[in-house]
Amino acid sequence: MMVNKGSGMKVVYWVVLCLLIQATVVSAADTGTKTVGQPTDLPAFMQGIGKKASNFKTLKTEFIQEKKMVMFKQKLVMKGRIFLEKPNKIAWHVDSPLRYSVLITDKLIRQWDEDTNKVQEVSLAKNPIFQNVLSQLTVWFSGEYGSLLDTNEVRVVKQAPLVIEFIPKDNNISKKVIKSITITFREDHNYLQQLRIQEVSGDVTTINFKNTILNTPLNSNSFEVKGRV
Numbered sequence: 001m002m003v004n005k006g007s008g009m010k011v012v013y014w015v016v017l018c019l020l021i022q023a024t025v026v027s028a029a030d031t032g033t034k035t036v037g038q039p040t041d042l043p044a045f046m047q048g049i050g051k052k053a054s055n056f057k058t059l060k061t062e063f064i065q066e067k068k069m070v071m072f073k074q075k076l077v078m079k080g081r082i083f084l085e086k087p088n089k090i091a092w093h094v095d096s097p098l099r100y101s102v103l104i105t106d107k108l109i110r111q112w113d114e115d116t117n118k119v120q121e122v123s124l125a126k127n128p129i130f131q132n133v134l135s136q137l138t139v140w141f142s143g144e145y146g147s148l149l150d151t152n153e154v155r156v157v158k159q160a161p162l163v164i165e166f167i168p169k170d171n172n173i174s175k176k177v178i179k180s181i182t183i184t185f186r187e188d189h190n191y192l193q194q195l196r197i198q199e200v201s202g203d204v205t206t207i208n209f210k211n212t213i214l215n216t217p218l219n220s221n222s223f224e225v226k227g228r229v
Contacts, residue, residue, distance in 0.1 A: 039156065153166070154167075
């Protein structure tokens with residue numbers, strides 16, 4: 001799979017969308033008919049989980065992303081790294097099967113791919129749709145899950161490990177694309193272990209996070225979008 005020269009910004013949009021909605025978790029269907037007790041005060045529960053999971057300044061993690069498409073038998077598997085520096089800097093580097101990098105800040109998106117070997121840039125001030133997507137992206141990766149109650153129906157799927165399902169409400173721009181988002185936390189609840197998205201189309205994308213390190217020093221190369229870092 002290669003990135004065509006004319007599709008650079010499409011790649012950016014797809015990466016941003018994937019970042020917004022993924023993970024390898026136990027879905028609602030996996031729980032069968034078993035009923036899991038729900039928190040009596042869901043907002044307080046989500047704020048508590050979010051507070052614990054957001055208690056970091058920097059993050060680096062490796063990921064394995066799998067996308068299963070209804071129209072194809074084989075899965076698309078991508079591997080790479082993610083770097084995050086609060087409050088508003090995220091770098092997403094895909095190493096295989098193709099190489100490309102995306103840097104996302106509160107002002108712009110910069111993207112590089114090995115096919116064109118060029119850096120492309122999108123100003124968020126001129127792209128309100130990207131702004132909306134990125135505001136939600138910030139929530140997912142910063143750990144402030146309590147705010148998601150306004151735009152999602154939320155339920156606890158499993159207690160150990162903790163698995164939570166989000167179904168977009170009518171006021172959520174993602175509803176046209178996303179059927180549900182399911183997240184699985186690490187045992188210590190300090191960060192996500194996996195993210196899973198089921199799309200309206202029937203496609204399913206999952207991301208496994210591994211070797212996640214919180215509050216580690218990050219150098220400038222971590223946020224470089226040209227060539228290997």
